[in-house]
Amino acid sequence: MANAKDEIILKGLKENNLKNIDLTIPKEKIVVFTGLSGSGKSSVVFDTLATESRRQMTMNYPLYVRNQMPRYERPQADLMQNLSPVVVVEQKPIGSSTRSTVGTYMDIHPLIRLLFSRIGQPAIGSATDFSSQSSFGRCPECKGFGQVVAPDVNKLVDFNKSLRERAVQFKPLSPTGWQGHWMMTCGLFDPDLPLKDYPEETLELFLYGPPEGERVNAPFHTKDGPHKADWDGLLPRFTRVYINRDISKLKTLTEEDVLAMTTQAPCKTCQGSGLNPEVLASKINGLNIADYDQLELPELLRELEAIQEPMGKSIARQAIPYVTQLIDMGLGYLSLSRKMATLSGGEGQRVKIARHLGSSLNNMTYIFDEPSAGLHPSEGELLIHMLQRIKQQHNTVIVIEHNLAVIQMADEIIEMGPGAGANGGEVIYAGPLAGMTESPTALALQHKLRVNGHPRERTGSYSIQGASTNNLRNVDIRIPKGVFVSVCGVSGSGKSSLILDAFKSRYPESITVGQGGIGTSSRSTMATYMGIMDDIRHTFAKATGQPAGLFSFNSLGACPVCKGKGVLTPEVAFADPVTIPCEACGGTRYSDEALSYRYEGKNIIEILALTIDEAGDYFTQPKILNRVKTLRDVGLGYLTLGQTTSSLSGGEIQRLKLASQLQKEGQIYLLDEPSSGLHADDREKLLDVFQKLVERGNTVIIIEHNLDLLAASDWIIEMGPGGGKQGGSVMFEGTPADMLKADTATARWLREAVEA
Template sequence: MDIRIRGARTNNLKAVDVDIPRGRLVVFAGVSGSGKSSLVFDTIAAEAGHQLNETFPPFTRNRLPKWSRPEVEEIKGLSPVVVIDQRRLGGNARSTVGTITDAWTYLRLLFSRIGTPHVGESNHFSFNDPAGMCPTCSGLGEVVVSAVERFLDLDRSLAEGAILLPGFGNGGYWYAQYADIGSFTADTPLREWTPQEREALLYGGAAAAALGVRPPADYEGIVARFERIYLHTSDNLSDRKQEAIARFTRSQSCPDCHGDRLNEASRGVTVLGHTIGELSRMEVTELADLVGRVTEPAVAPVRAALLDRLGAMVTMGLGYLHLGRATTTLSGGESQRIKTVKHLGSSLVEMLYVFDEPTVGLHPHDVQSMITLLRQLRDQGNTVLVVEHDPAVMAVADQIVEIGPDAGAGGGELVFQGRFEDLKAARTATALALAAQAPAKAAPRAATGVITVAGATRNNLKDLTVDFPAQVLTVLTGVAGSGKSSLAAELVAQQGAVVIDQRALSTNRRSTPITYTGIATPIRKLFAQASGLPAGHFSANSAGACPDCNGLGVIYTDLAFMDGQETVCQTCQGRRFTPEVLTHRVNGLSIADVDDLTIHDALDLLPDAAIRRGLGHLDRVGLGYLRLGQPLTTLSGGECQRVKIAKELRDSAEPTLYVMDEPTTGLHLRDIATLLRILDQLVEQGHTAVVIEHNVQVIRHADWVIDLGPGPGKHGGQVLYEGPVAGLKDTATADAIG
């Protein structure tokens, strides 16, 4: 039985009918915004998730992930769905690679059974359990300490506000405790004080007692007073206090456990001569070799389960990570691969696995590892659906489904279904892009200077000093984990830069291209001039809003322990405005019609220079298909990144250093050419662009390449090559670009 879909109309889908084979690896292709995600995630996965949730009682459903039912006439043949997307794992300070993959659970069980000396059950090796956590740092491995070097401005006197802490400046609550006690000169810059006087001001104690004019017996140094007020309190912290803590403290390794997170007894236990803290800092590949040497029969099942977890990580190209790595530091691509570890060991079959661009963050050299994973899930008896642009993944798919032919209103149709060999002979956007291979740049642009990163030792970097050429396009390349992101982070830290990464836009349900570009005001002015009404009447958040839905267009009904219900407002029929407001038009359009315009159409139909300036850059980055009223929360990662780039194109003035993290994420092969034109525009305006990228088209287009490696983790962190792309050879990147 196939997955049978009839009349799918979610988002831009145009009554799509398609049968998708079960038990196969199926790749969904198409240009960015064509509707492939609408079919896979918003239709298939959403309906599968919703139907599974319906099997639970209402109380339980209210605590499960919410799935919006798709607009589809018929859908059959679904299985329970597992969605593995690109969202970063996030988590809190207690979430690590070991805990998220359950590898830490097996490792601490191993230590509790065969570790010497024996200290107790496995919870004694859990830093999240009072039985095992270090009492000093509560299992976090770090403590918050005063950043004393930030407390004082030595070029000011006390009267001029030399104490930078809130409430300690002249006129502040604590000022008199230091300036008026007769022990310190209030009008002399602190730089002219003796070291002993500054020590007494900060810490009191013996230094204060040795002053010529001793302070009062109850004198309290600035550091002690700050820590008492801000750090040693159980009260709920106000925003003001939280800001002060963020500004005047820093985290450092716990002085007792030195980052191991465990108490003294647990830290001393060894297996094969290593403590559990030492194992948590080993690369997964190295750890797997060590665990393989455990021979005690009593722990054979634990050893096997742990090796399965570690082996899965190695298979996915994550062998360079270590179990103590915080999940908050993982990239989107690393997060996606980490999420799959549990599923490899699952005994469940006939599941529906849905992947969102699983090769994101992977060097072409590493893509084969992800392909192996996808095939393994399929061969276990599951259906694997993959939204992907990488030709290597398309080539191994059992079937390819392409949605198109274009983006937005120009997409939403089934344009191809079949094998990869047949796709190459078709005339679809994907087929044409596969046939077009751009050569390496023959005449790279000349730099106008250099931007230097000196002595970089972040993570695995081997004390690197690197010159980035100014006002050209530089691409950082290398296998996953080779140190690209670390070098880019050092560049930002040492030189300052505008960072355009893969994080979602800061938006809410009312955020649209209209609000984000700031064109709401000129649009309202246009309608105000045409109607004679105040501009506020044309705002869905103000006087013109429908009174029943408050301008949202929908009514939300809270059903207590059952799923809430969101329905179209019956008063305005989802149009958001009052009937009076909707009678006024500009070029035949009501204010509600403007929401349905694409950016490209709005540039022609809305006669205002401010509107053209606001929308022009979004059109230039290939987002002309977006509707003006489309919530930005519905944009893909690649679309969000292009929105950010468009904003920089609009706002940039002075020559600026831009650092971009895989800007091709979510982009179809055809759309990458548009991205390259945008990068060229930035450089031609006098800016410097540094891009972390694996895409072959982008690498070939670079003026300058810095290739890191040779391997991941401790095997990387070295510069293998820096220069024009034509000179790149004898590295994994050179092999990939051909």
């Protein structure tokens, strides 16, 4: 019999929508939590198990250390036993910093810098000297950015206009500002002549200033009379005042405002590396540190393995496992210099996972939040091998997942349900795959893939020519109009570059639903996010004669004790934080006065407690009904108007974003992996939304890996053949039925799913 310590025991779980449930999770197994979006998976795994494990870990530190660490409140549960330390790999995007690269994120870059400081020839000082962020290492020309920013005359100036007509299109230099006024009144330039009609010499002076060494007087007029001043040229002035200056100190301008008027090109002095020439002169086996940065990972691995010098060999040996992990995750086409912000969702997910594979710790609990999100079916196999590897090192692997291939390889499946929100929060199945028969996931596993045999006829087409964004190889393509289009391909193959960059810039009117999160403050609710809270407040104000602010917990209507938060967090010194419902308002957030007024028999709290479905039967205002309908259309009818967006699951957030965009009657909808975070049941509802949109005359284009959505499309485009430098070409265009006969990475999986 297994030792009792070989399982995690959880009893009486009550976080969020959990209904006082008991669970036993076996250790050193792969355990998959599944179920509808909002069924309670995250409440068990993140809000209970992970939070309690972290809380107990911090209790091992002295009080003065704990005070500097994140502090966790004890989850609502009766018993939580036999927990082990947790490593959490979440879905959240990584590395939005412009300087964050694969090398820095994986902690490989510090080792490479150390390597060059020890064995690079000619020798340079310390490892920090090999950084573009150090005062010694940075390139003097571009200040370590690797890019030279210069004003773009065609963005800055409209040559068809005169100065008075705002030929200078940068607001601080327009006629309303003192600099624009100076240009018009200095006597050098005709303020009413279009710039294209200026004599060549005058235009040269206006744009670039006088020749080097010469000065041209341009009197500056104020109410005190003329003052002596020299004209320096529009472009030199823009560079000096707006590019070579800390923009954050200019109150009315942002960096984006300035960059919109510029072009950026690799710095010629450092070839885009951001390093000074002295640092670049130091080499190992003929390569400098910038060369190391640009190598694809298998080439980098060969260079590291070729180092024989004893000191260098010991440093290289520390970097090799990290590089190998990235290659093993199918990311060999990346380089250390690749910016994290430019990775696709699937690439970012695998880099995050690879970062955790280097640990030799065991008896840990690894928690993965939908690790298959953004992965092509072929990459899903790599993921499964990686999860099995972590388990083999005597760790527990807990995965929240909807991907059927990952569910099928689990040792234990725990399905939450039966519904979502208030209808969820129970364990409807716990055990091995063989025992699953009637649950929503069991039915999804028995589901047969159906290929769309009657695709719609296009009503025209959208044309893209010569697209070369990121890795696109001069792509020419005509995308069908008035149909449901899916764009597929392995991670990094160019799907996002084709649709979210090239297509979006050609057709800027497209409505885009991306992968980014939404504002999830505890004060943001379903009603506020959908833009109907103001309408509800004004409805109350009209019916009661009171100010609308009285029906807002962020304004006049806030409970005076908790200030509209609904909870109190008393100061508990070094103890764990405690959150208690506000006794004054009973957690409603509203003052007694606000709750004393009613509309159609309900006070504001009773209105916010209505589900979306109930709200559709209660209100009569067209705007409210329209927005409620879009939420029902995407399958969120079970949520309440007052539910906070911070309590929503990933799948619910994805559908809420879509619902907020469906209010606009667009012609083209672009969606980036809309099935991410959705159970098979929820995917069906989403597919129904897409089909209705197309029936109403719109074009829906999705970037997607899910085979069910691909099979239901009218038209499929596959990018590839690989990722990164190996991608960027159109591998297939046609109907799902045509794809069954094709020989591409996705076609093979589609055929296998149809034949299964």
